[in-house]
Amino acid sequence: MKEQISIKIKTNQLTFESFDNDENFQDIDSFNKENLLQIIKGISELSDLHKIKKQVIKLENWLLNQKENIFEEIGNEELNEAISFRKDTLISELEQILKSQTFERAKYYLKRLENSLQIVRTGKINDLNLARWKEYENIITDSLWILEKRDTSGAHLGWYWGNFVPQIPHQMMLRYTKKGDWIFDPFVGSGTTLIECKRLGRNGIGIELNPEVAQKAKELIDLEPNKYNVITDVIVGDSRTFNFDTLFENYRINEVQLIIMHPPYHDIIKFSNDGRDLSNAKNIGEFLKMFGEVVENTTQYLEKDRFLVLVIGDKYSKGEWIPLGFYCMEEVLKRGYLLKSIIVKNFEDTRG
Secondary structure: OOOOOEEEEEOOEEEEEOOOOOOOOOOOOOOOHHHHHHHHHHHHOOOOHHHHHHHHHHHHHHHHOOOOOHHHHOOOOOOOOOOOOOHHHHHHHHHHHHOOOOHHHHHHHHHHHHHHOOOOOOOOOOOOOHHHHHHOOOOOOOOEEEEOOOOOOOOOOOOOOOOOOOHHHHHHHHHHOOOOOEEEEOOOOOOHHHHHHHHHOOEEEEEEOOHHHHHHHHHHHHHOOOOOOOOEEEEEOOOOOOOHHHHHHHOOOOOEEEEEEOOOOOOOOOOOOOOOOHHHOOOHHHHHHHHHHHHHHHHHHEEEEEEEEEOOOOEEEOOEEEOHHHHHHHHHHOOOOOOOOOOEEEEOOOOO
């Protein structure tokens, strides 16, 4: 029996047939998941590392000669038979097989590639396919986020002095929630978080102390299309004392899956003349006390083992650098949380 196999074209599809020559790949008109699975499985059946690499090189060379958009065309989610690998991602997987030093390691990578084409493996807290983690270039995994500029698409406007960049809640929701989950923002401001909720298919509740700001936020949020038919509400109230039991009962929920907090940076910006406003705290100590009250009053509604995101910067006053972010982080940690990550954001294009 001949063990060596090559890949050739038959009826416009990639197929395996046993023959001895080193026939190269040719252009094809169709390339779907079943074709690729057939190829990968065929290579996996070989019992020699050299033969495995020889066939992987053929597949890689064929892919390199294909037009770029073939992988965009076959990535249509509505076509179950289509593969969704990007060209660079698939070639990266093949390169890893070629770098294998042992037969066992090559077989392991082949099996992983085969599984990634058939199995969708998601975790408890997000919709990401862990079997295809290399494809998520839109998710930032570094601790330094270098953002060129604020996202101003759709309903996102920079009218509210002190609002935060939409990329932050966008990243956090993708990483820590699933579609249909509930997001809670105790400092809703201009509505950035809730706009992203509508974009990503998450339900959102925001609390805003200033009625005028709350109304403006509602208007902006309403401008964002609601293609996932989610709930996004802005409530006027004080997050330190608001009774959320009745509010959440109205939505038939008793907990949320993610809390995103973007409080005032103490008195850097005065948002109102309201004494309940954290930006009017008389000193750092009072500010931290008020912030801690928000944490206590809101995080009791966070589902167990889920995440709280705190977005805040430091301040400089009277010749002294005040690490406001660390102080607020400590207030959260004192209330039973574990620190999972500290992220620094760098803006390339900003007015500040």
